[in-house]
Amino acid sequence: xxxxxxxxxxxxxxxxxxxxxxxxxxxxxxxxxxxxxxxxxxxxxxxxxxxxxxxxxxxxxxxxxxxxxxxxxxxxxxxxxxxxxxxxxxxxxxxxxxxxxxxxxxxxxxxxxxxxxxxxxxxxxxxxxxxxxxxxxxxxxxxxxxxxxxxxxxxxxxxxxxxxxxxxxxxxxxxxxxxxxxxxxxxxxxxxxxxxxxxxxxxxxxxxxxxxxxxxxxxxxxxxxxxxxxxxxxxxxxxxxxxxxxxxxxxxxxxxxxxxxxxxxxxxxxxxxxxxxxxxxxxxx
Amino acid sequence: xxxxxxxxxxxxxxxxxxxxxxxxxxxxxxxxxxxxxxxxxxxxxxxxxxxxxxxxxxxxxxxxxxxxxxxxxxxxxxxxxxxxxxxxxxxxxxxxxxxxxxxxxxxxxxxxxxxxxxxxxxxxxxxxxxxxxxxxxxxxxxxxxxxxxxxxxxxxxxxxxxxxxxxxxxxxxxxxxxxxxxxxxxxxxxxxxxxxxxxxxxxxxxxxxxxxxxxxxxxxxxxxxxxxxxxxxxxxxxxxxxxxxxxxxxxxxxxxxxxxxxxxxx
Numbered sequence: 001x002x003x004x005x006x007x008x009x010x011x012x013x014x015x016x017x018x019x020x021x022x023x024x025x026x027x028x029x030x031x032x033x034x035x036x037x038x039x040x041x042x043x044x045x046x047x048x049x050x051x052x053x054x055x056x057x058x059x060x061x062x063x064x065x066x067x068x069x070x071x072x073x074x075x076x077x078x079x080x081x082x083x084x085x086x087x088x089x090x091x092x093x094x095x096x097x098x099x100x101x102x103x104x105x106x107x108x109x110x111x112x113x114x115x116x117x118x119x120x121x122x123x124x125x126x127x128x129x130x131x132x133x134x135x136x137x138x139x140x141x142x143x144x145x146x147x148x149x150x151x152x153x154x155x156x157x158x159x160x161x162x163x164x165x166x167x168x169x170x171x172x173x174x175x176x177x178x179x180x181x182x183x184x185x186x187x188x189x190x191x192x193x194x195x196x197x198x199x200x201x202x203x204x205x206x207x208x209x210x211x212x213x214x215x216x217x218x219x220x221x222x223x224x225x226x227x228x229x230x231x232x233x234x235x236x237x238x239x240x241x242x243x244x245x246x247x248x249x250x251x252x253x254x255x256x257x258x259x260x261x262x263x264x265x266x267x268x269x270x271x272x273x274x275x276x277x278x279x280x281x282x283x284x285x
Numbered sequence: 286x287x288x289x290x291x292x293x294x295x296x297x298x299x300x301x302x303x304x305x306x307x308x309x310x311x312x313x314x315x316x317x318x319x320x321x322x323x324x325x326x327x328x329x330x331x332x333x334x335x336x337x338x339x340x341x342x343x344x345x346x347x348x349x350x351x352x353x354x355x356x357x358x359x360x361x362x363x364x365x366x367x368x369x370x371x372x373x374x375x376x377x378x379x380x381x382x383x384x385x386x387x388x389x390x391x392x393x394x395x396x397x398x399x400x401x402x403x404x405x406x407x408x409x410x411x412x413x414x415x416x417x418x419x420x421x422x423x424x425x426x427x428x429x430x431x432x433x434x435x436x437x438x439x440x441x442x443x444x445x446x447x448x449x450x451x452x453x454x455x456x457x458x459x460x461x462x463x464x465x466x467x468x469x470x471x472x473x474x475x476x477x478x479x480x481x482x483x484x485x486x487x488x489x490x491x492x493x494x495x496x497x498x499x500x501x502x503x504x505x506x507x508x509x510x511x512x513x514x515x516x517x518x519x520x521x522x523x524x525x526x527x528x529x530x531x532x533x534x535x536x537x538x539x540x541x542x543x544x545x546x547x548x549x550x551x
Binding site for chain 2: 163
C-alpha cells in the first residue's frame, strides 16, 4: 500500500510525456451518447416486473465528463449497462454517435468497481487484453511497445510480470484503467471504479483519471456515490431519484480546469456545488 | 519493487524447515506401522491373515527379478492412464457443452445423474462382453468411472466463472474463441486439477475392478489369483504396488498444481 502510494505521489507535470500515446482529441459539442425517455425494468423469476429507470433524458457530449450520483439501488449501474448493451432498454431511445444502439456498441469501454482482472495473467498481459480487442490492429512488436508505454504512463513500471494478487487495490485499478486505455474507446463507462479504495488512494486515482482524460478527452460517464468525487472530476453531475430512477438534477460544474483535487477541498464554489447535490439527493432511512 | 520482494519473502517462509520435519515424521510413522505389522505377523497372528512386511518385500523383489512386477504394473498403469486420459479428452468438451446448452443439459440431467449414481462395478461384466478381457474393457471401465468427475467439475467450474469478467469481455466485443482461450479455459484449470486428483484414484479403481472380474494380467488379476490360492503375501504385494502407483500419481498432480496455480494467493 505505502509503496504504491509513494509511486503515484511522485510529482509530475500534468500531461507530461504522453504525447502520441493516445490518439488525438475528438471533436467537441456533438452528442456522443444520448438517452431519450429511457425506461428499464427487471423481471424476476416469478414474472413480477420492477421499474428500475424511468423517463431518463441525458446527453453526453464528445469529450465531456459526466457523473451520475443517486441513492443506492436507484439504477445508476443499470444506466451504464444499458449504454454498453448488457441490459436492454424497455422503452425510449438510446443512441451512440446518433446511431440507435443495437447489441454491444463498438468504441465503448467499461470499468467496474471490482478490478475484474484476469487473476492468472500478468499485469502486462492484462493490459494487453485491451489491445487485443481494440479496433486498431497492432503487430506484436508495436503491441508490446504500447503495453510498455501504458505501464510507465500509469506508473506500474517494475510490476509488469506480477500477478494481480501481488499488488495493491489501487494498483489493480490502475491496471484496469490501463486495459481500458489500451482498448481506447470513445466513451468510458465507469461504474464506481474507485469505490472500493481507501479515501487517499481514491483521490490519487481521481487525479490519475483526470490526467488521462485531459490527455485525450474522451467522453466519460462516471457512476459514484461519493458527491465530492463527482463534483471534483466532472463537467456535469446528474442526480437520480430513488427507484425508479429519474433525473432529479442536471448540474453544470463551473469550476476551472485543470483542477487540483486537494486544493478544491477549500474552494468555496466547490463546497456550494457539493451542498447543492447533497440537498437534491434523497437519502433513505 | 519493494512490494515484490516482500511478497516473495512472505511466500517462501514456511517452506524450509517445517517441510523437512514433516517428511521426517512421515517416515517415522511409516516405519512404526511397518514394524508393528511385522511384529504382529510374527508373534500374534498367522501370516495367512495379514502376511508380514518382510515376506511381502521378498515377494516384490522376486517379482521384480522375474519381470512379473513390471508386466502387471505396466498393464494396470496403461489401463488406468488411458482411461483417465480418455475421460479428460471427452469430459472437458462435454462439460463445456453442458454449460453452453442449458436446456439440453436439463433434459438429459436426470439420466446423466442416474448413470453417475449407478455402481459402475456392476457394468464390468458387460464391458468384458463388449470389449473382451484385454485392454479395452479395462480402459472403458476406468473411463466410465472418471468421465463424470470431469463433466460435472467442468460444468460447475463454468457456472462459477466471474460474471463481471464475462460482461467486461462482452462490452469489449471479444470473439467467443478469445473468451474461451483467455477466460474460460484458464479459470477451469483449478477444477481440472481437482478432477485429476480424484480421477487418478478412481481410474485405478476402475481398472483393478475390471481386472478382478476378468483379465489375463495386471495387478488386480494378480491379487485375485493370489487370493484364490490363499496367498496373502501375493495379495499384499499387489496392494503395495497399487499404493505406489497411487502415490506417484498424486505427486504428479501436485506438481501440475504447483506449475499452474502460481496466480492463486497462498
